Amino acid sequence: MRSAARLLSSLCENLQERSRGSPLPFHAFLELSATKPAFIFRDIFQVFHDMVERYVGEGVDEYPDDPESINYVYYDCSKLFIEGTDHPFFADRLFANRFVNHVASFRRGAQQNRIYIFEGPHGCGKSTFLNNLLLKFEHFANTEDGVCYETVWRLNRKELGSRPESEAHTLLVQLRALADEDPLAPVGETRDRFMGLSRREYLEVPCPSHDNPLLLIPKSYRKQFLDELIEDGAFKEKLFSEKQYEWVFRANPCTICMSLYNALLDLLDSPSRVFAMVFARRYQFNRRLGEGISVFNPGDKGPKSNVLTNSFLQNQLNHLLRDSNRVRYIYSKYAKTNNGIYALMDIKDQNRERLGNLHGIISEGVHKVEDIEENVNSLFLALMNPEDRDKTGETQSFSDRIVYIKIPYVLDYNTEVRIYKGIFGDGIVRACLPRVLQNFAKVIISTRLMAASAGMLEWIGDATKYHLYCDKNLHLLKMDIYTGIIPTWLTEGDRKKFTAKRRKRIIGESEFEGNAGLSGRDSIKIFGEFYSTYAKGEKPITMEMLCHFFRKNKEVAKQIPEGFLDSLVRSYNYAVLQEIKESLYEMNEEQIARDIQNYVFSINFEYGCVERCVYTGEELEITEDFLEGLERRFLGPSADKTQMKSFREDVQNQYTSRTLTQDMLVEGKDLRQTELYASLHERYIHNLKEKVMEPFLKNANFRSAIKDYATDAFRTYDQRIRHAVSFLIGNLVGKYGYTEQGAREVCMYVIDNELSKAFSEK
Numbered sequence: 001m002r003s004a005a006r007l008l009s010s011l012c013e014n015l016q017e018r019s020r021g022s023p024l025p026f027h028a029f030l031e032l033s034a035t036k037p038a039f040i041f042r043d044i045f046q047v048f049h050d051m052v053e054r055y056v057g058e059g060v061d062e063y064p065d066d067p068e069s070i071n072y073v074y075y076d077c078s079k080l081f082i083e084g085t086d087h088p089f090f091a092d093r094l095f096a097n098r099f100v101n102h103v104a105s106f107r108r109g110a111q112q113n114r115i116y117i118f119e120g121p122h123g124c125g126k127s128t129f130l131n132n133l134l135l136k137f138e139h140f141a142n143t144e145d146g147v148c149y150e151t152v153w154r155l156n157r158k159e160l161g162s163r164p165e166s167e168a169h170t171l172l173v174q175l176r177a178l179a180d181e182d183p184l185a186p187v188g189e190t191r192d193r194f195m196g197l198s199r200r201e202y203l204e205v206p207c208p209s210h211d212n213p214l215l216l217i218p219k220s221y222r223k224q225f226l227d228e229l230i231e232d233g234a235f236k237e238k239l240f241s242e243k244q245y246e247w248v249f250r251a252n253p254c255t256i257c258m259s260l261y262n263a264l265l266d267l268l269d270s271p272s273r274v275f276a277m278v279f280a281r282r283y284q285f286n287r288r289l290g291e292g293i294s295v296f297n298p299g300d301k302g303p304k305s306n307v308l309t310n311s312f313l314q315n316q317l318n319h320l321l322r323d324s325n326r327v328r329y330i331y332s333k334y335a336k337t338n339n340g341i342y343a344l345m346d347i348k349d350q351n352r353e354r355l356g357n358l359h360g361i362i363s364e365g366v367h368k369v370e371d372i373e374e375n376v377n378s379l380f381l382a383l384m385n386p387e388d389r390d391k392t393g394e395t396q397s398f399s400d401r402i403v404y405i406k407i408p409y410v411l412d413y414n415t416e417v418r419i420y421k422g423i424f425g426d427g428i429v430r431a432c433l434p435r436v437l438q439n440f441a442k443v444i445i446s447t448r449l450m451a452a453s454a455g456m457l458e459w460i461g462d463a464t465k466y467h468l469y470c471d472k473n474l475h476l477l478k479m480d481i482y483t484g485i486i487p488t489w490l491t492e493g494d495r496k497k498f499t500a501k502r503r504k505r506i507i508g509e510s511e512f513e514g515n516a517g518l519s520g521r522d523s524i525k526i527f528g529e530f531y532s533t534y535a536k537g538e539k540p541i542t543m544e545m546l547c548h549f550f551r552k553n554k555e556v557a558k559q560i561p562e563g564f565l566d567s568l569v570r571s572y573n574y575a576v577l578q579e580i581k582e583s584l585y586e587m588n589e590e591q592i593a594r595d596i597q598n599y600v601f602s603i604n605f606e607y608g609c610v611e612r613c614v615y616t617g618e619e620l621e622i623t624e625d626f627l628e629g630l631e632r633r634f635l636g637p638s639a640d641k642t643q644m645k646s647f648r649e650d651v652q653n654q655y656t657s658r659t660l661t662q663d664m665l666v667e668g669k670d671l672r673q674t675e676l677y678a679s680l681h682e683r684y685i686h687n688l689k690e691k692v693m694e695p696f697l698k699n700a701n702f703r704s705a706i707k708d709y710a711t712d713a714f715r716t717y718d719q720r721i722r723h724a725v726s727f728l729i730g731n732l733v734g735k736y737g738y739t740e741q742g743a744r745e746v747c748m749y750v751i752d753n754e755l756s757k758a759f760s761e762k
């Protein structure tokens, strides 16, 4: 039995060590500050910033060399909002950029005296967002990388001349008082605790405001002291010059620490004896206890009094300091989240009052607790529905302190798809043909966008030029941009006109979108219906099913912009046609290079002669037929003799006047590195791709071979068709994520709808 008790007590010691570690004496803490200054010199904003940076990491720019980039990048927020949470929150690209940019400002020091209100409509997931964010902060702050220290005093009884007998007397008085106050108090247990505490050689007094122990270095000496303490020159440079570190030199310790310091100095008459009683311990954030993180719901009733005390500690202090008025252990509930996070879930009911009470605290950074001034430097966060904004009754001076961050419905279709996957599982990807899921998301998002976009109109002008790829409101183009994609079907001119200024304007429009339309909850419900209706057996879910579903669902259909579904189908047709062309086309780079070099060489000779090509080493019989054969590869099969002749002259001209004389002889380039070669190469490939569609258009066998693929009947087709079909389906599966069955479906779709024709007549 005794060994079990001993075991338990050693377990308890271990648990305590692990949770908080032993407090560090002040000198050891200063040593730590000198060796790891970037960790110790952090206020709540800096720690919060580091947390987001740790979990989100660097963004990914899909167009790294784009000179007009506005750094609208992809952030992987899954570690911050999804992993290890009860309910995942999916941040779309727009919100992730907004959020990360705000948090980045925390390291620039522009954050104090602000409250950040996340404003979003019902069903946008904002409470999930805040819960997950706070959960991750709590986790991070309790890891080595998120460590923060707070002040705890250990008042040495012997040093302060306390006599044991008088201590016993005080204790007795206290116990009686306690029993009077609360007859149900477990007296034995309490007595044991008190006895244990008062028998210790020191009285532990934690700073209720969680002050960084650095603040105990008197302000007027701090700069010089830190200059000598820290050796890392680069860090010092930042510490002394950057706004983010201003607090180090400006902040005062709380009134309790300050008065304790002064009282002890009077009693002990030696700063070093006072500092010997200062310790630094880990600041333990605990949302459930309201330590470091407090979250209030609109229905939470406030306590009767905002003033908190600790009569046991106060009595002990009075006794030890021999003066009952020197140190008043009195603080407010705001102290518990000083250097921490104070959050309001929804500005309604009681929380509206709480927000009102924050006005003075946020503006001034201090407030009164009875007659004592308490400093409060917290990260203030809140959530709000847009319709509640007018009801806050905020004054102008307070509204200047509020930073609104929009958290609307998801506007980026990849994120919308991720939500469906999160709820219905990855099986939905296999159940749908590629692109169908994204297109489902696009239909949902189309209900959330403004009909007209001034930014898009100013950029593109007349939308009808893109009617094959995009809807008349340019919603499809806008969704691509929100998702981080610059579509390839844009003309060169429009691509060039997509300047940083225009990008900022268009991304900026997202601040006003996603407050209406189908909510997050709606879209999940609708997707559930769609999926259960069409996911049956082996047959993949197609675009036709998608259109059918939305057209027959009248309630949803009336929210979709007019003509949007038709445009979506056209853009889908264009995309799958491109996939098929790419998948049919076999690139034979060696053959292409040989043809181009032989051609450039031969056009400089008379017809009929036989020459060895200096580039390829091949012996060529240069005839009109030979040259025309090659020219058809550059100009397409329908080129006539005049076109070929003029093309030949142009190429020869360019070759003699520039390529050979300048690029090759002067600059020492290889023929294959020249501009002429590049332009011939591009023409060649373009025509190859156009040609690959011929079997689709002309050969009925091709269609039935696709149908019979992977059956016995497939073997009856001739070798050329078998090769082409296998190659096509293999590529669709390998490059574009189709299943074999899906690949066949999409080929039939392209053939039966004569898509190749539809897009070649443009």
Ligand SMILES: [Zn+2]
Binding pocket: 151, 207, 208, 209, 210, 211, 253, 254, 255, 256, 257, 258
């Ligand atoms: Zn303090």
